[in-house]
Amino acid sequence: MPMFEVLTPLSVLLCLFGVLIGIIMGSIPGMTATMAIAIFLPATYALDMINSIGLLIGLYVGGISGGMVPAVLLNIPGTPSSLCTTFDGYPMTQNGEGEKALKVGITASIIGGFVSLSILFFFAPVLASFAIDFSAVDKFLIVVFALTVIASISKGSLLGGVFSGVLGVFISLIGRFPDNNQIRLVPPGFEQELVYGFSLLPVLIGLFAIGQNLQESEEGLVAASHQKIDLAKNKAKQFKFRIFKGQFVNTVRSSIIGTFVGMLPGVGGSAASITSYSQAKNFSKNPEKLGKGEPEGMIASESANNGLIGGALVPLLSLGIPGDSTTAILVGAFLLQGIEVGPLFITTNPDLWSGIVFALVIANIAMFIMMFFSIKYFAKIVYIPKHIIFPIIMLMCVVGSYAINNGVMFDVWTLLLFGLVGYIFPKVGIQIAPFLIGFILGTQGEKYFIDSLKGSGGDLTVFFTDGPLAIGLWVVIIVSVVYAVIDNRRTKKAESAS
Amino acid sequence: MSDFFTIEMSYNTYHIIFPRIILGILIILGLILLAANIKKVVGKEGNGVSFKFFTENYDKLKLYGTMILLIVYALALPRLGFLAASLLFMFAITLLYIGNVKLRSIFISLSNSLATVLIVWYVFGNLFSITLP
Amino acid sequence: MKKTMYILMAALLGILLAACGESSGSEETAGSGETSAEKGGGSGEAALDLSRMRVVIGSTSTGGDTYQNAEAVSRYAEDILNTNMQVDAVGGVQAFDALSSASNDGSTVMFFHDMAYLGVEYGSFDQSNKLENYTIGPMVSTNPGNAFLASADAPYDSMAESAEWLSSNPNEEITVAIQAGGVSEIVFNGYYLWVQEEYGEEVSNRIKAYVTGSQQDKDQALWDDNADIIHGSIGANNQYTKDGVEDQVKMKFLGITAGERVEGFDIPTLAEQGITVGGEEFTFDKEFFFLLPKDVNENVVTALDNAVSQVVENEDYQSDLNNNAYTPNYMPSDEAEEYLLDKRETMRSIIERAPDLNNIAQ
Numbered sequence: 005m006p007m008f009e010v011l012t013p014l015s016v017l018l019c020l021f022g023v024l025i026g027i028i029m030g031s032i033p034g035m036t037a038t039m040a041i042a043i044f045l046p047a048t049y050a051l052d053m054i055n056s057i058g059l060l061i062g063l064y065v066g067g068i069s070g071g072m073v074p075a076v077l078l079n080i081p082g083t084p085s086s087l088c089t090t091f092d093g094y095p096m097t098q099n100g101e102g103e104k105a106l107k108v109g110i111t112a113s114i115i116g117g118f119v120s121l122s123i124l125f126f127f128a129p130v131l132a133s134f135a136i137d138f139s140a141v142d143k144f145l146i147v148v149f150a151l152t153v154i155a156s157i158s159k160g161s162l163l164g165g166v167f168s169g170v171l172g173v174f175i176s177l178i179g180r181f182p183d184n185n186q187i188r189l190v191p192p193g194f195e196q197e198l199v200y201g202f203s204l205l206p207v208l209i210g211l212f213a214i215g216q217n218l219q220e221s222e223e224g225l226v227a228a229s230h231q232k233i234d235l236a237k238n239k240a241k242q243f244k245f246r247i248f249k250g251q252f253v254n255t256v257r258s259s260i261i262g263t264f265v266g267m268l269p270g271v272g273g274s275a276a277s278i279t280s281y282s283q284a285k286n287f288s289k290n291p292e293k294l295g296k297g298e299p300e301g302m303i304a305s306e307s308a309n310n311g312l313i314g315g316a317l318v319p320l321l322s323l324g325i326p327g328d329s330t331t332a333i334l335v336g337a338f339l340l341q342g343i344e345v346g347p348l349f350i351t352t353n354p355d356l357w358s359g360i361v362f363a364l365v366i367a368n369i370a371m372f373i374m375m376f377f378s379i380k381y382f383a384k385i386v387y388i389p390k391h392i393i394f395p396i397i398m399l400m401c402v403v404g405s406y407a408i409n410n411g412v413m414f415d416v417w418t419l420l421l422f423g424l425v426g427y428i429f430p431k432v433g434i435q436i437a438p439f440l441i442g443f444i445l446g447t448q449g450e451k452y453f454i455d456s457l458k459g460s461g462g463d464l465t466v467f468f469t470d471g472p473l474a475i476g477l478w479v480v481i482i483v484s485v486v487y488a489v490i491d492n493r494r495t496k497k498a499e500s501a502s
Numbered sequence: 503m504s505d506f507f508t509i510e511m512s513y514n515t516y517h518i519i520f521p522r523i524i525l526g527i528l529i530i531l532g533l534i535l536l537a538a539n540i541k542k543v544v545g546k547e548g549n550g551v552s553f554k555f556f557t558e559n560y561d562k563l564k565l566y567g568t569m570i571l572l573i574v575y576a577l578a579l580p581r582l583g584f585l586a587a588s589l590l591f592m593f594a595i596t597l598l599y600i601g602n603v604k605l606r607s608i609f610i611s612l613s614n615s616l617a618t619v620l621i622v623w624y625v626f627g628n629l630f631s632i633t634l635p
Numbered sequence: 636m637k638k639t640m641y642i643l644m645a646a647l648l649g650i651l652l653a654a655c656g657e658s659s660g661s662e663e664t665a666g667s668g669e670t671s672a673e674k675g676g677g678s679g680e681a682a683l684d685l686s687r688m689r690v691v692i693g694s695t696s697t698g699g700d701t702y703q704n705a706e707a708v709s710r711y712a713e714d715i716l717n718t719n720m721q722v723d724a725v726g727g728v729q730a731f732d733a734l735s736s737a738s739n740d741g742s743t744v745m746f747f748h749d750m751a752y753l754g755v756e757y758g759s760f761d762q763s764n765k766l767e768n769y770t771i772g773p774m775v776s777t778n779p780g781n782a783f784l785a786s787a788d789a790p791y792d793s794m795a796e797s798a799e800w801l802s803s804n805p806n807e808e809i810t811v812a813i814q815a816g817g818v819s820e821i822v823f824n825g826y827y828l829w830v831q832e833e834y835g836e837e838v839s840n841r842i843k844a845y846v847t848g849s850q851q852d853k854d855q856a857l858w859d860d861n862a863d864i865i866h867g868s869i870g871a872n873n874q875y876t877k878d879g880v881e882d883q884v885k886m887k888f889l890g891i892t893a894g895e896r897v898e899g900f901d902i903p904t905l906a907e908q909g910i911t912v913g914g915e916e917f918t919f920d921k922e923f924f925f926l927l928p929k930d931v932n933e934n935v936v937t938a939l940d941n942a943v944s945q946v947v948e949n950e951d952y953q954s955d956l957n958n959n960a961y962t963p964n965y966m967p968s969d970e971a972e973e974y975l976l977d978k979r980e981t982m983r984s985i986i987e988r989a990p991d992l993n994n995i996a997q
Contacts, residue, residue, distance in 0.1 A: 043630045045697060046722075049710065133883055136858050163538065167531045174524050181517030182848045184992070185759040185816050188517050196761075199728045200695075214572070221568045224561035225599055269851065323884065324874055325851055326698070336698040339870075340706065342958025346874025347884055391599035392610070395592050396618050398572070402579075403622055403634065410723030411633035411689070411733075416576050423572070431555055450520040451848075457519075458845065459861050462511040513846060513996035631721050633689060 010359045011366075015058035018051070019363050022059040023370040026066020030073070031382070033080040033213050033397050034404025036205065037067025038330045045337055053341045054359045060337055061360065064330060065117065065367035068309055069375060072109045076302075077102050077385050078397070080213045084204060084444060085309040088281040090212070091157065091437070092294065092301030099297050100241050103383040107243035108299045109306040110375045112255060116307030117368040119259035120266070120314025124321075125361050129350060132322035135267050140455035141470040143268060145477035147449040150265075150275040152481055153282035154438040155488035157295060161433070162492045168435040172442025177450060178202065197414040206405040206419035207443060211436050213401050214419060215426020217394055222427075225390050247299050254284055254300060255307050262308030266315025269325045275448075276315065278441060280308035286487050292495050314364070321349055321357065567598045584627065584634040588619045683938050685718045685742055691733045693747035695726040696849075700778045700870060700961070704923045705746040707955050708775050711946040716938060722746075727754060731764045737928045741935030744772065745926040749919075750817040752979045756986050759816030771975060772925025772936065773943040774966035776956060779893035780869025781818060781921045782902065783811075783826070784876070786857060787885035789864075794890045795908035797864065798830045802838045812845040812853040812862035815992060818921055819853075819866035821982055822892045824989035825917040829910045844996045858884060869897060870959045892919040897960055912985060922964060924971055940967045 022044075029040040040063045048056035071082035076093030089109065096105035123131075138146075151169060158165020178189045179201030190198045248255065261280040268275075284304030285294045294301045316327030324346035326332035338345045343353065350357045375382075385393070405419040406412070429436055460466035467474065509519060571594055578587040592615035600607040627634040690709055694701040702724055709720035725733065730745050737743035745751075754760035783794055791797040801809055811826075813819040823844065831839035845862045847853060850871050856862040867886075875886040888902040896904060906916040925939060946952050947963040956963060966974060 042697060043632065136855065139859055163535055167535055170524060170528050170531060174528055177521045177524065183815065183846050184513055184516045186517040188521055196728065196732055200726060218565060218568055221564040222560045223557060224564060333697050336702060339698060339703055339959060344874045347880045348874060348877055391596055392614055394599060395595045395614060399588060399592060399618055399622065403626060407632045410725050412725060412729055413580060420572055420576060453520055454516055457509060457511055462509040464507040464509060513993045633721060633723055
């Protein structure tokens, strides 16, 4: 078999090791796939390229997949890309379906992984031009499109949700605009600390983990009802592959959206699962159920964020452009070995190329096996008494925040500040998820907005005249918004009727 | 008419164009929301709203305790170092969450604190060379 | 502690192996554990009494040249210093911040390149971060590949020809993609001033700047036709200039800014092309050096000087640098200080005459 001519036994083992560590790191709130890879980057120096690839790919796949565990069980997205996993995953846990949700997620992940892998394998060279053909205008519109999910996930007040999202965008703009190094929106006295704005990870886990923690403290930390449910007895709450029957289109569509959005350098990483979730909701037969614990939503989010892996590797391996922050670190690993990743990478390094593909195959299978059969133990996390687990989560959040930018104390303060924000916001009617999505996409939106205008000399009509791609994107944006408004009205009517 | 659709692009002001637009949208949305809420309140003849920030009989000790402990912890980190600060924090917060000072609770807190902090310190700080506070 | 990690990895792999019932690879893994443990012995010469040394760098990227140069020198120097060196990519402002509050025992040092003082001159770093407020450590290496590129089908093959072309096509403009406040702005300024001196303002007024961020953004600007010439480097852009690259993304080098040609590359220097500023050849070498806290102990400086001087002699280190077309360039701290202050003076004179980006940016 050619597979084992390329991969050494050591590289296979390192890949398995990487998946294991990745899953563990991804499962810890505050630790991310990116961090897992960054930690092991110096270690790869002692290894051959093919062995490092095994290890890094393992970490990447494991880390992204592990992120679903805290998202589902604790309502804390382990990585930014598992944000949408919380929308349906956590409600399922509250219904006592935590294990089922995780198994749905794992299955969706491996499907997403393989769909994107096949796209990568068969079309990477062809798709190279796809990645750079997207102009700044198109990228801006993709961001706008991803933002439209805010409208469809707003609970209750649509206007309130949109307001929360725009507020998130606004907060993300704090700091320095990279093009002209000018600082804006920074309160006096914080010019040093806020020069790069608030970091995403502390904001994310602050809003979710610390905010929730404060909320629970206020309520006196009583055991939640789902902590008492006995899983084994209830047949309906168990996982069966039959769940995927009727979800075929959703799974494949989400995997493909994840892959293609993941291909776009700059916007890919964060927008992939968000866009796919909003599409799942638009196409769903019963959209009102999404967000209340439907496997359908789990599938959309998880197949997309594993699809993202193959997607992000397309521009990396066919052009040398990293698709997201994690692949940017992979470039570092290649360069440490003196290997140029560029347009000729695949033709000049056929062994490494097939090594990457095989490592992805192994990592996906290993991820599936390791997670699927260990998940019932993972799922027991919800039974750990809150007075034990909450302090641990808080400690990990502090450590993770400090470490995300390699040791910046201000990130710990960011974590605490947004913890307080995450506690106060829901009480005053500002919705956390839309706020966060705005925050994640805000800086990218600005970058491509300004880049578009730089190209057109300030002419705003460029957003409509840039080409057929832009027009197409406008159509999807409008459909998505109209759909969300109708859906919101219908849900409201249904609620007031009952 | 075409002037209306043109934004003056100047290098020195790149950084304020987008924030201004967003702030504008934010203010408009805020005003609409405000108007909608006032309408609701007036419609209900005033006494319909009894906005409560805290849930009833909220646990003051645990809520404020958590906030204070977190802030003290963050302040202590650069001064006491990671190990000492984290051990104290973990012990205190676990004890706070258990809610009493029985021997058993102290034992639980102590073991939770020691186990977690030492594992984190060893695995992340030493094996993985993450820069700890 | 990286060694401990290798051993742990080897151990875990061993367990995995045993679980798989496969014994063929286990010798290999055990071997890797041993060799790394051996390396841990290290020489105690010039050792610092530190269990760990944090090297903050002025870039947030772990794929850029700053990280690569910092990582390489740290990897070899840590054995000589008998400590663990941890490279943290925190970014310019944060790195200066960490350095200014660091203790004087050398537990936190900074590694960066010319941007450290250029950023202050251009105003992207605060005045309080000027070189005088820190102790300049040893110079370590150079990235001589600092270059300009254009699309492969551009009507000129060098920077000198581009000016010639601009002068003979009075209706054309040339837009150069750069990043503000650092190395790419200074070399752009050099080019701009030369055109101004040589061809007059009529021509230089038709040079525009497209100010953007990372290398990737500059490449994309070229592909989007938003820029005609971009600033780049051999390390990052050579891959796009090779035969077999599709026309759509193909680039060509128009010249490098270093004083001498880079071995193995047929790219003329700007000086060779006759580009001068104020009558002097315009060259710019991007050099990497350590910065230490102002009040750092003298023995830290000596130890670091000594360590770097040994590292640059190491052939493994040299070949690691050569992999990415970097060259060792050791200079002890006192020499480096004098040299950098001089270099800053020269650059200052260029910056003073340089065009305001506000007038030439799109």
